[in-house]
Amino acid sequence: xxxxxxxxxxxxxxxxxxxxxxxxxxxxxxxxxxxxxxxxxxxxxxxxxxxxxxxxxxxxxxxxxxxxxxxxxxxxxxxxxxxxxxxxxxxxxxxxxxxxxxxxxxxxxxxxxxxxxxxxxxxxxxxxxxxxxx
Numbered sequence: 382x383x384x385x386x387x388x389x390x391x392x393x394x395x396x397x398x399x400x401x402x403x404x405x406x407x408x409x410x411x412x413x414x415x416x417x418x419x420x421x422x423x424x425x426x427x428x429x430x431x432x433x434x435x436x437x438x439x440x441x442x443x444x445x446x447x448x449x450x451x452x453x454x455x456x457x458x459x460x461x462x463x464x465x466x467x468x469x470x471x472x473x474x475x476x477x478x479x480x481x482x483x484x485x486x487x488x489x490x491x492x493x494x495x496x497x498x499x500x501x502x503x504x505x506x507x508x509x510x511x512x513x514x515x
Contacts, residue, residue, distance in 0.1 A: 395455035406444030
């Protein structure tokens with residue numbers, strides 16, 4: 382069996398997730414004040430309203446961690462064709478997206494939650510893709 386297509390797909394999927402989560406997480410860190418103000422208003426009418434700073438800290442940290450793990454997975458797949466780290470990154474991406482989806486549903490941002498579905502599908506697909514040669 383030709384493993385080149387699998388290797389390329391695993392590398393690209395990891396790169397995509399690394400870019401997605403590093404950009405999003407670093408944006409939250411670098412514009413902490415703006416993101417905190419946004420989340421405070423976003424969750425104002427939900428049970429999460431008192432936890433906006435805690436949630437922002439956790440989401441930002443989890444997104445940066447996910448981006449780093451996905452980037453490391455991308456490099457590892459590219460150089461060694463081993464996908465264990467990329468698998469962990471894809472699983473963390475799924476956890477991130479489930480967390481974000483939960484918050485959007487709780488805030489009754491149904492359009493925003495629907496917009497997460499393609500990312501969730503991609504991350505679930507990436508988990509399966511990275512698991513092929515574990």
